[in-house]
Amino acid sequence: MSQRVHGIKPCEHLVELRNCMKRLLIICGPSGVGKTTIQDYLVKNYGFERVITHTTRPRRPHELDGRDYYFETTESFFKNNYLEHVEYAHYLYGSSREGLQRAWQKCDKTVIVLDTKGAAAYFRQLTVELRCWYISVSDKKMLASRLKKRGADNAAVTKRLASLEAQRDMHVPTELRNSCHLIRNDDWGKTKKTIAEMLRAEGWDN
Numbered sequence: 001m002s003q004r005v006h007g008i009k010p011c012e013h014l015v016e017l018r019n020c021m022k023r024l025l026i027i028c029g030p031s032g033v034g035k036t037t038i039q040d041y042l043v044k045n046y047g048f049e050r051v052i053t054h055t056t057r058p059r060r061p062h063e064l065d066g067r068d069y070y071f072e073t074t075e076s077f078f079k080n081n082y083l084e085h086v087e088y089a090h091y092l093y094g095s096s097r098e099g100l101q102r103a104w105q106k107c108d109k110t111v112i113v114l115d116t117k118g119a120a121a122y123f124r125q126l127t128v129e130l131r132c133w134y135i136s137v138s139d140k141k142m143l144a145s146r147l148k149k150r151g152a153d154n155a156a157v158t159k160r161l162a163s164l165e166a167q168r169d170m171h172v173p174t175e176l177r178n179s180c181h182l183i184r185n186d187d188w189g190k191t192k193k194t195i196a197e198m199l200r201a202e203g204w205d206n
């Protein structure tokens, strides 16, 4: 039976974010490793709902406001109610409680892309069914070539991969070592098989 806390139904308040057994899969890893590609694949093929986060980073040509991110100004960014927010490569990123609720209202199986600092904050704060996948590639050179393929120029790629946060996220931080499953995304065909196996093992495949 669902419990009410001070007349608030579970799933309507922060209390809900701590207590109700909604499912959330966190995807993290370095820039260009394939986090967004995997997220999109889970949405299309496994019925996950994407949690849309907020950023002050400029929109890329293929991105849409409200689908890929909520694109914010520095002023509008701070009007949201964040579970956590970070600075990454000189821009702000944050996941709002409203964004999580919106996703959970549509589906109890959700997926979010975060940096490793944000992922660690989720493990400290949420007691929902939480899983984390850390995505890597066996050769770091693949990251630069994938970012170029995504449309960034050489200077932008070098700058992005040199940022403190990008360098930090090249490795799984100690805090997440026991909480994350590792997925190597060198070969998309193999990654799809690994995803299928991991979701089946968790009972998250339907």
Ligand SMILES: Nc1nc2c(ncn2[C@@H]2O[C@H](COP(=O)(O)OP(=O)(O)O)[C@@H](O)[C@H]2O)c(=O)[nH]1
Binding pocket: 027, 028, 029, 030, 031, 032, 035, 036, 053, 054, 057, 084, 085, 086, 088, 093, 094, 095, 096, 113, 114, 115, 116, 117, 118, 119, 169
């Ligand atoms: N902590 C946190 N990280 C986020 C959030 N939204 C996106 N990120 C992370 O911010 C980093 C930069 O994202 P983005 O600008 O889309 O660059 P990309 O990694 O090159 O695709 C990535 O590691 C994302 O996972 C958020 O709400 N909170």
Ligand SMILES: Nc1ncnc2c1ncn2[C@@H]1O[C@H](COP(=O)(O)OP(=O)(O)O)[C@@H](O)[C@H]1O
Binding pocket: 029, 030, 031, 032, 033, 034, 035, 036, 037, 038, 146, 147, 149, 150, 185, 186, 187, 188, 189, 191
């Ligand atoms: N296994 C893979 N093999 C080759 N290219 C890939 C693979 N996975 C993703 N990509 C490509 O790499 C680029 C970066 O992927 P993306 O999902 O945007 O990375 P991230 O969100 O981690 O920054 C995209 O052009 C994407 O199509």
